[in-house]
Every structure is written in structure tokens, then in C-alpha cells.
Amino acid sequence: MKILHTADWHIGKKLYKKDLYQDFDLFIEWLCSLVKTERIEVILVSGDIYDISNPSSEARSQYYRTLLALRDLKCKIIITGGNHDSPSVLNAPKEILKQLDIDVIGGLPEQINDTLIPIKNELGKVEAVVAAIPFIRDADLRNMGDAHDYDSRLIAIREGITAVFKEASDLCALHYEGIPAIAMGHLYAAGVSTSESEREIQIGNLASFEADNFGDYFSYVALGHIHKPQQLTTSIPTYYSGSPLPLSFSESQDLKRVLIFDLEDHAVTSVEIPVFRxxxxxxxxxxxxxxxxxxxxxxxxxxxxxxxxxxxxxxxxxxxxxxxxxxxxxxxxxxxxxxxxxxxxxxxPAMTDFYQVEQELENLSPQDVFLKLLEKSTFEPEMKNEIISSFQEILEEVNQGN
Missing domain, CATH: 3.30.160.720 (Double Stranded RNA Binding Domain)
Structure with a gap:
């Protein structure tokens, strides 16, 4: 069984007010082709499905079209929420999507057991279990109430996230003994390389999570949040797939990719995504x-x-x-x-560079100030005359309006 890991789709993203809808459509077209070629059976999307918590109707429409295109490939799809996502927005259609074999966990459930999703083969036998853990908000952490200052909050966040993954791994071992377990997460791990487009997460990223705290039970950890693809140094395969599209100019040189985890031999294959723009x-x-x-x-x-x-x-x-x-x-x-x-x-140069200290700006006319500034400019005389003429016209219109 082959499992594909992607994350940080950021549907609806604008780059300097320019839509990236076409870029994402091309990515999905390429992804569908890859799924067919590699015979992918499971797709994991680790958070930040949308770019904003209240996405536009166009962004939502593109999301649903994407799910239908992937569902037509007979894949199991598991989606978790990220820090950009609204849990309620993602969860709203979850019961309908479940009928299409698409599991969505927008926010952390009250019972960690509800994050466990078994993966079955064609014969109905469970071949793997996914602990689909979304972005963990401060309100999700039971020990946050004991944190009364900045340092104790940092400690509480780290301990709380560790406890969630520990409980998930214990439940996998209890209910799915001997079956490979995969964890999904959306967080900031210590030592990662970031770009300009990631939104700070949990106290400005200072509450970074040590990768060793995932434990050694999971066979693979599929992470989201960091847009630059990278592997963490830990005892188990732990990866950020990165965003499929460059979301800022700081990501222009990144080699975007998806990851394929082979359940049979635990091999991880990195597949480079073409550059669409x-x-x-x-x-x-x-x-x-x-x-x-x-x-x-x-x-x-x-x-x-x-x-x-x-x-x-x-x-x-x-x-x-x-x-x-x-x-x-x-x-x-x-x-x-x-x-x-x-x-x-x-x-x-500031205004104080142009006038003696004893000169009060309020005693100067607008034209005096403007001409003094213009003296320090490097415009050619002809250009200066045109600027002065334009300024006088504007000044007259303002005075007439008063």
C-alpha cells in the first residue's frame, strides 16, 4: 500500500493580490496523474487547506472540485485542519464527505480516539491506522489553565502537544496492535527552515516542538505548516511535505514535492512537483x-x-x-x-535637517516647506519647474475648497 503525503494547499491564496487558482488546478491535474501512475491508495493532507479561516465561495468551490477529482481515483483521503483553517468550516461537510471515503478532522476532538482512522484493503482488512491530528490550539490543551506567565505557557504548550501524540500512539497500540501506525500533525518543529509565507504559530513559533517527542511508535509522521520540504532528524521517518506551490518569493528556489510512503518496506520517495509559474x-x-x-x-x-x-x-x-x-x-x-x-x-533627510532648531514648522507656509524639500532633490531644473507648477495648482484647489 502506497500513501501520499501533501500539505499546505492554501486554497484561495493571493500573491500580491494575484490569484493562484490556476496554479492550484494545474497541481491537482498533475497530482491525479501521479496517483494513477503510482497506484496511490491513501492521500494525507496535513493542514492549511484554505489560506484564510473564512474562505471565499470560489476557494470553497475549488476545494470540493479537488476532492471529487481525487475521489474518482478510488483513493482514501484524510484531511486535517491547520492554523489557517477554521475547524467549523472544514467540519461542516464532514458527514457527507465521509460517504465518499473522505475523512476530515478540522479541530482536535475531545476524545483522541476519534482521530484514529483505520485504513482497509479491498478485502476489508485493516492494513494501517492513521492518527489524524490537526493543528492543536492553546484551548485544546488541558494543562494550559496552570500556565500563569510566559515561560510556563511555553512549557505547557510543548508538554500538551507531546501528551496528545503520546496518547494517540498508546491508543493505536491498544486498539490496532501489530498494525503500522502513521501520525499526521500541523505544528512548528524545532530546527526547521522557514520562509516568509508561514504565519507564526503558538507564541511566535517559540513553543517549538522537539521531533523526538513524537516517540518511536509511529512508522511515519506526516507534517504540515512549514512550506519548505524537509526531513526532521529523529528516530522515525518524519517529514514536512511543504506546500505544493511557492507562496512567497522567498520560496521561489524551493523544490516543491509530495512524498510517497510505501507501507510494505517503509521506503519514502520524494516526487518533485513541476514548476507551473x-x-x-x-x-x-x-x-x-x-x-x-x-x-x-x-x-x-x-x-x-x-x-x-x-x-x-x-x-x-x-x-x-x-x-x-x-x-x-x-x-x-x-x-x-x-x-x-x-x-x-x-x-x-528629515524636516529637522532643513531648518534651524528654533524654526517652528507651524510658522512656515506649505509652499515654503515644499520648496525647501525640492531644493534637496536631484530633479533637473525643467522637472522642478513642472513640479512646482503642479503643486501650486493643487494648493489653489485646496485653498478654494476651504
Whole structure:
């Protein structure tokens, strides 16, 4: 029996206000093909199904279409909630989904026994059991009431999470003796490498969970929350599958993947996910950015998203204007600039740099302040005259309005 592990779908995610619905559809199309080729019998999705707790109707529709596409492949599907998910939203259709052989556990049940899901073969024999543990919220932990300060809260969270996994493994051993057990989890483990797109979890990630606390009973631990795929150093196979799509520009170089766990020999296979859309970061001075944009070659498929960061030493209004012009005039088939920003290593001059300390700003006219600022700019004389003229027109309109 082959079990596929994925997580952090973040359906409905926007990258700088750009929808990623097409990207996710392409991922699911690829995933369905992989399931057929590898004859996958179980799919585990370890949390953060949606990007926000109250997803849009379009995001919910894509989620249900995805489940139907996977269900048509005759797979057992187990889904747990993440820190981005609302347990009530995920749990709402769970009884209907259960009839389609799709188990959903949006939040931690009162009885840990309810997280145990047996996996049966075609003959009805239980071949494995999954402890489908979702994101554990502070309110789920029984010992949190004893925590009265910051340090005791950290200890209580770590001990509480450890206790949940310990109880789950004990119940697996009690009710499914001799049958391989797999745990699902959605948490921040100590020592992992993160990206810019993960939301902090449980006191700013300080309550990190030691991987050894999963114990040594489970045959495999399928984790979610961290978007960069990685294996934890522990006595049992413990993996973050990572997100299937890059969800921030910091993930643009990550090799996205799903994992396949073979129940027969306990082998773990990493399968790389194709890149459906490139994320390109361009940093440097203006000329460097121009050269990089001019060197782009026309491409087909989903538009590549570009993030530009102009870097300069001193604050220069001309550079801001030139970058705006460069971005507004950029045209290259297959590419789209979705973010531009400017960083100056030297702080921009403040008003106190322009006037003597004894001068009060309230004693100066708006035009005095504006002209003083303009004196320090690097605009050409002709441009300065145009700016002054525009400012005077705006000032007149404001005065007339008063």
C-alpha cells in the first residue's frame, strides 16, 4: 500500500493580490496523474487547506472540485485542519464527505480516539491506522489553565502537544496492535527552515516542538505548516511535505514535492512537483534592473511574477520616478511585475535637517516647506519647474475648497 503525503494547499491564496487558482488546478491535474501512475491508495493532507479561516465561495468551490477529482481515483483521503483553517468550516461537510471515503478532522476532538482512522484493503482488512491530528490550539490543551506567565505557557504548550501524540500512539497500540501506525500533525518543529509565507504559530513559533517527542511508535509522521520540504532528524521517518506551490518569493528556489510512503518496506520517495509559474526576484541598481528585464525571453504558460527591489545608497526622488516609469512601460509576453519597492541604505533627510532648531514648522507656509524639500532633490531644473507648477495648482484647489 502506497500513501501520499501533501500539505499546505492554501486554497484561495493571493500573491500580491494575484490569484493562484490556476496554479492550484494545474497541481491537482498533475497530482491525479501521479496517483494513477503510482497506484496511490491513501492521500494525507496535513493542514492549511484554505489560506484564510473564512474562505471565499470560489476557494470553497475549488476545494470540493479537488476532492471529487481525487475521489474518482478510488483513493482514501484524510484531511486535517491547520492554523489557517477554521475547524467549523472544514467540519461542516464532514458527514457527507465521509460517504465518499473522505475523512476530515478540522479541530482536535475531545476524545483522541476519534482521530484514529483505520485504513482497509479491498478485502476489508485493516492494513494501517492513521492518527489524524490537526493543528492543536492553546484551548485544546488541558494543562494550559496552570500556565500563569510566559515561560510556563511555553512549557505547557510543548508538554500538551507531546501528551496528545503520546496518547494517540498508546491508543493505536491498544486498539490496532501489530498494525503500522502513521501520525499526521500541523505544528512548528524545532530546527526547521522557514520562509516568509508561514504565519507564526503558538507564541511566535517559540513553543517549538522537539521531533523526538513524537516517540518511536509511529512508522511515519506526516507534517504540515512549514512550506519548505524537509526531513526532521529523529528516530522515525518524519517529514514536512511543504506546500505544493511557492507562496512567497522567498520560496521561489524551493523544490516543491509530495512524498510517497510505501507501507510494505517503509521506503519514502520524494516526487518533485513541476514548476507551473516562475517567481523572479530582481534586486540591484536601476541599470541592473533594466538589463535583467530587457534580457527576459518571451514565454508561454502562466505568467511569471516579478518582484523588483531597487537598491541605492542615498534617497533620490529621480530614482523613484524612473522606477515607476520603467514598471509602467514594461511589456514582455509571459511576465508580470507584481511588486516594486525601493531601499536606500542611507536614511532620507528629515524636516529637522532643513531648518534651524528654533524654526517652528507651524510658522512656515506649505509652499515654503515644499520648496525647501525640492531644493534637496536631484530633479533637473525643467522637472522642478513642472513640479512646482503642479503643486501650486493643487494648493489653489485646496485653498478654494476651504
Amino acid at each position: 516562475k517567481l523572479i526576484r530582481i534586486k540591484g541598481e536601476l541599470e541592473h534592473i533594466k538589463q535583467k528585464l530587457q534580457s527576459l525571453e518571451v514565454q508561454t504558460g502562466l505568467n511569471s511574477f516579478i518582484e523588483i527591489e531597487l537598491q541605492s545608497v542615498q534617497h533620490d526622488a529621480n530614482l523613484i520616478y524612473e522606477l515607476d516609469q520603467l514598471v509602467s512601460q514594461f511589456e514582455c509576453s509571459g511576465y508580470e511585475i507584481v511588486k516594486q519597492k525601493i531601499s536606500f541604505s542611507e536614511k532620507a
